[in-house]
Amino acid sequence: MLELAILGFLAEGPLHGYQLRHRIAHLSGHARPISDGSLYPAINRLVNAGLLERRTEPGVSAAQRHTLSLTDVGRCDLLRRLRDADGLDISDSTRYFTVLAFLSQLPDTADQHAVLRRRLGFLEQPASFFHDGDRPLGAEDTGDPYRRGMLIVARATSRAERSWLREVLA
DSSP states (O other): OHHHHHHHHHHTOOEEHHHHHHHHHHHHTTTSOOOHHHHHHHHHHHHHTTSEEEEEEOOSSSSOEEEEEEOHHHHHHHHHHHHTOOTHHHHSHHHHHHHHHHGGGSSOHHHHHHHHHHHHHHHTSOOOSOEETTEEOOGGGOOOHHHHHHHHHHHHHHHHHHHHHHHHHO
């Protein structure tokens, strides 16, 4: 998802590494902080794969700055990643929100809606954090107030998201 976020933000225009790190931190930093030790190797992989271009510019002080921009190949890769989002990209909320943040980059509404339908299909399946054998447990099935709280919040969130998805898909 880090690579998707890099490609997505650079689809909006060239950025310096610091600016990119800052935007990614705002998108997902509350859930998964982004360290330089993961960001810059990901940038290097994308540059080496021809998906990004890096230009060196003079900095305000003595340090040089690197401006990153998306290549045509990078834009195609971004669109493919968005169009093909499935599995964990759909079921994991943080990963899905990264996909959702850049879904408008897909030019075809039908492709956008296909991704949203996959998410809606996932949300409509019975699920729980806790089970009795194979049976998912609901908030009413547990006496533990904290587990009940988790389940109540998850149910409300899922209900709100399903409503929004149905509205967009209508």
